[in-house]
Amino acid sequence: MWAAYQGDALSVELLLKHGANPNTRDDAGLAPLHWAVVRGNKVCIRRLFEKGAEIHAKDNEGRTARDMAVELKSLGAWKRALEEGGFSEDGTKRKKPLSERNTKLAVFFVPTLFLYMMFTTLTILPWYTGMILAMAEFFGMHHIVTRVLLNKSTYTESVTSSPYFSGIIFGSMVWVGFAWVTRPLQQTESHAFAHLIFALSFGLCAYNFFRAMTLDPGTCPAPTSDAELKSIIEDLASEGRLNGQTFCIQCMARKPLRSKHCRICDKCVARSDHHCPWVWNCIGVNNHRQFIIFVTTLVIGIILFDYLTWAYFFSIEGTPALSPTCFLPASICNLSATDMFLFAVAAWATLQLIWTIVLLASQYLQIARQMTTLEVSNLGRYGFMGGRGGSLTTQMGHRHTHAHSLQGDSEDALSGEATPTGGHPHGHGHAHRHTSGCSTGFLMQLLGFDRFTSGKAANGLARAGHATNPFNVGIVGNCRDFWTRGRELGVEYERLYEVPVEGFREARRRHEREDGEENGIGRKGQGLRQKLLMGLGIGGPRRGGYEPVSQV
Template sequence: MAPNPGSSSKPPMFVSQKSSAAPASVDMEQVELRDMIAAGPPPELALKDDIMKLAMHGDEFGLRALLDSGVSADFRDADGITPLHWAAINNRYAAVRLLLDEGADPNAHGGDSDATAAMWAAQRGHHYIVHLLLSRGADTSMVDDSGYNLLHLATFDGNVLLLVLLLHQGIPVDSLDPQGHTSLMWAAYKGYPACVDMFLRWGADIRAVDEQGFTALHWALVRGNYTCIEKLLEYGVDRFAPNNEGKTPSVVAGELKTEKAWWDALEECGFDRNGHPLHKPNTLFGIHVQDREAALKRFFFLWPFLQVFLFVQCCVCFEWFIAVPSAIVVAGGMHWVATRALQWAPPGQKAIHRTPYLAGIFTGTAFWIGIRWMWAILPNTFWSAPFSNLFFFIFFGGCLYFHAICMAYDPGFVAKPSGLNEQKQVIEELLGLWKYDDQNFCVQCMLRMPLRSKHCKRCNRCVAKHDHHCPWVFNCIGIANHRQFFLYIFSLEIGIFFLVRLVLLHAQLLPPPDTPPICALLSEVFCAPLWQDPFTFYISIWGSLQATWVTMLLCVQLIQIAKAQTTYESMTSSKHHGHHHHGSRDKITTALATAITTGSTSTSGAALDPSARGPDPAASISSRMDEGWWRKTKQLLGVDVFWRTAGGGQQTHSEKNPFSAGIVRNCKDFWGGAAPAWRPPLEGGLSAEGELAGRRINYANIYEAPRLRGGRWVGEGEV
């Protein structure tokens, strides 16, 4: 509904604290934006004769009839409000366009706030209406009677897409209202972290102060929004800046009872509760380093090498009743040290799954298995099983090779626009296509999102045909490295099989011990090899245990390849369309599925959350709830992940995957690409190339669903 023209619809000014009263004494209702009164023009005329009502309801035919009868499109009531105002604030695009075509003034001021139609639309976040008015001559430099421009008014609503549109129209990001507030201050106060992040990336002045001496940080502390505070600290806001009354952010947080958010944000950014750095610059564990972030990555990758070695050594050196608890203590203690190292990690990266830690565990395990194979297993079993050793060497080497490829190379990043003009062209194109929304436009990368793409928060890039972010390779899996990822887990699976065979043969070929082993729990058949070569057997047992998740992941990947689905599409096919299921059973399923694939127990931790996701033409408009005893049985047996994947995730029977060309053709498409599967993927624009129904396409440039029938492309002239 629209505001009453006779009432005040403008946002209030921030409360000025000229007295010595503490911020805690401020009435929060006074600082809040006033709600618009849901009312329309007074019912003086019948609808067919009232141009204001017709504009408010978007009755294009009625408007045209009135305009043809001689009523002016620039008609104004006693408050100066025009039909354009009512059509704009109610998001009546066709009515706005008709009125503009008939000569309505886009810069007409009206209402108690003396605002333009574009300002009314901006307060409601109607970015298509604002764009239309701007294209027809609306002046971006105008302000209402409170001194707010379009950028300020759009910030009140928190519509990031509209803010991006306005900033690309040349509105200064640091434009001030009469009290000296910038849009960054308003976003921080209102608690819009996405807007705060966007303003900061655009270059907003983080040290700007208003008439009271408040910075954006002071205003973020009024509401105590942790994410806004953390983002401002990350960009280097002054933590000790006093306002005009000499109150620092810490004092303001204490008086407004928002210390918890303030302290948590300080800790996340590496400061103590007083705002002082917890660690000296360029240090890690007190040791000076040239590049802390690079040193952290090396630490998290190499630390598990020692962790795995000491874990196995505890099992080797002690009796079982001492070895088990000591191994657990050592592994847990070293893991605790790794978590303490997160103190030095950048803000937003203080989580184990956001480091190369899991990749280091895999590589460390593979390293020690390779050492023992080379120095113990190979010499003892070569003449008895030469082909098994040869196959193990091939698959073990292939596993390490493809693991390195997946870690080091481009997964298929979508190229970002090179400058503001190119970004503006992308925005204009999407507006013209009516696709300027969060599924088609990535605010972080400022680009049009292709089909099946997704913005990865870990990599901070959009990835073409995004499958998932894998912490085991510390990289995204996309169109350019998906084949290498599959070969990595396939080689790992076969390598484990040959490892088990060789270890069993190694146990049989070992000479009998000089003295009988002391066996407490195991029989002598199993105890003797552990007594003679314990490190080899313990590290092999640890490595063989990885076959559990590898087998499940391999099965899931095989099913998804056959169905031409990605992990994201299989697991969250309808979540990004609003069909979220918050029951405990869905949480269990999601945790198991994401843990198998990504090493994290949540879709958010696995970077599979539905935010910043490209359009999915196969997305469902309804979801099927698989209730009853059968679902409980699947969860109890641990096979619900496989059943869900085989059944197409959350899709209904009526849905059709437009990228599926049949099982055989899907498998052929998966192995087709711009480079051989064994070679590192091509970089640049070719890194996103793949095949679909036998045709070479670039997944970084595909925006419309393919037309396939019977596994073949449908020609333009075919029905």
């Protein structure tokens, strides 16, 4: 009850996760739901709903939690908690038209159908009516996914946690491949080499897209027993380092360096980069390479597809009759009149090229600097790659930020500092921020640019080049470490808890010398011992600028 009154969503979630009764009462007959309404924190209210809190429970004065919400002017938070939790006004769970499995399948494949409808609409209708109808079809797709299949009236976390955006990528790949096979491939035989490279890029892109989507991103291990958990907590507490950076209260496990707890995936991810709705997965140590190959081949494939499309149009003899209503340059009007379906697919693919190039460039720059997107953001927000170690709220891997003060959870709200009226202070940024009140913010969130441009996070890019980084071993070494999953540093990121005093490079050399002096230890044993030593961080606890000194 005290956690609900304080608006401490982390503590409420933790207590409920470990069996706390959401319907317990105090002497006044108030349940935790009543106290959550007093504070006006919609996250606490939603968590209590999801764990079976009785919505019509009355206190000794006959007031329900909703009655108190009206009285205390926190009805907005109450309604949003019901909406985002999938509940109706009377507290009953809204039913989806399909089962959970079939809903995910439908959400994934619906964009493929609607993209075909949009491209076909542009083909059979004049541009001025085709554009309007195609836009209506796009919004119709969004409505069917959010309002019908997911049964959500607003853009919520459930949309980004669904395969909706990955379905858009899949549908785009399907129709790009279809357009290529049925048009340029049939008529531009003189560009055989370009076709070969495009086919290889397309195959690698599709393969690594599904690999990035289905691979475990690098789940951090959890204690196997209560005794092990107790030992971890006691050790961290005795060292004065029991904080949100070293321990995850959601997983109840020690957090490795460079890891992050993702609220969508509900797990700690080793060497976490960000949660990407376009691949419906977190990007971490296990699938980051596949993600990079996917984006790289996507960029190459789009460029080659545009080139082959251009060659196809120029291979067609004769000039089609141009529409007198086409106000675009004559060359573009000519292309659209020749084959509008191919032109529309190429234009759609080229639109994706703009943001994917920026994303790819930033990813390669971060790899060369041995940094992740999360660490660049932390560097700008807190001045340290590891974030603000003393705050348990900063360990959470996903946040909501809304344009209106009554439309979201701030970092303060999650930590128990929401205002009594339900309003929340502005301002915190994170990878993939939600901004329902601003279309620009919504677009930036979808494209992943918000983690570079939101608030102080933008400073991270400027500071990344000269920031102290204990993992940096030079451009070549950093790239080798990325593509070998930590072999260059000799670490296992899922179990990396300390940075050696002398640094990774010197520690590795020392371990190699020590292993070389010992007889009877083969190469396999040497590699295993090195991994164990580096994973445990033998040599000292100093983190060399990774986190504030006061948090070490």
